[in-house]
Amino acid sequence: MEEPLKQVFVAVVATPGGDKTQLGVFSTEQDAWDVMRAFLSRAGSTNVVSGSIVAWEIDYVGEEGSLELAAFDRTNCPVCDELTFWVEGDEDKARCYYPRCGAWVEQNAYDPSRWDCGWPAANWNKRAESYQQAFKGLVAMRAQSAAAGMTERMPSREAWLDEKDRERRTIQQKKFDSVTEDITE
Numbered sequence: 001m002e003e004p005l006k007q008v009f010v011a012v013v014a015t016p017g018g019d020k021t022q023l024g025v026f027s028t029e030q031d032a033w034d035v036m037r038a039f040l041s042r043a044g045s046t047n048v049v050s051g052s053i054v055a056w057e058i059d060y061v062g063e064e065g066s067l068e069l070a071a072f073d074r075t076n077c078p079v080c081d082e083l084t085f086w087v088e089g090d091e092d093k094a095r096c097y098y099p100r101c102g103a104w105v106e107q108n109a110y111d112p113s114r115w116d117c118g119w120p121a122a123n124w125n126k127r128a129e130s131y132q133q134a135f136k137g138l139v140a141m142r143a144q145s146a147a148a149g150m151t152e153r154m155p156s157r158e159a160w161l162d163e164k165d166r167e168r169r170t171i172q173q174k175k176f177d178s179v180t181e182d183i184t185e
């Protein structure tokens with residue numbers, strides 16, 4: 001028999017005015033995280049500025065039935081400058097969800113006095129002694145790459161979407177061609 005449910009996990013996001021939207025209620029914390037991350041990766045077109053994952057006790061009487069497990073705050077990315085950089089908790093961790101960027105800052109899992117940051121688009125990693133220093137590391141990476149002309153090779157969001165659109169049309173055209181070939185044969 002399955003264990004009875006004792007807790008549920010709620011993923012919720014909010015706009016600057018504090019209007020909240022619930023993303024869902026889940027029986028496992030992992031599901032709440034998955035849904036939150038999926039939302040953050042698409043949040044670019046929304047005006048959501050914060051999010052949280054909250055654990056709620058079931059059948060709990062009183063005011064303290066909930067506990068915030070994680071909080072997310074949106075800001076400009078130090079590398080690509082898109083408003084897709086999400087800072088987790090009290091500067092515990094941060095990541096840019098813009099697909100062509102992916103810049104991140106994280107405390108080292110084995111050495112808590114060490115921080116790591118990286119920019120996958122340029123295959124760069126750096127170590128630091130604090131969140132602030134790691135963040136500055138990302139800013140420095142951007143400056144270095146700009147000097148090397150790398151940011152010009154990183155397409156803007158519009159160029160990237162155009163490219164995707166072209167790819168999609170090419171695929172559709174190919175499908176259309178193969179279908180018409182079938183008909184004319």
Ligand SMILES: [Zn+2]
Nearest residue numbers: 077080096101
């Ligand atoms: Zn970025």
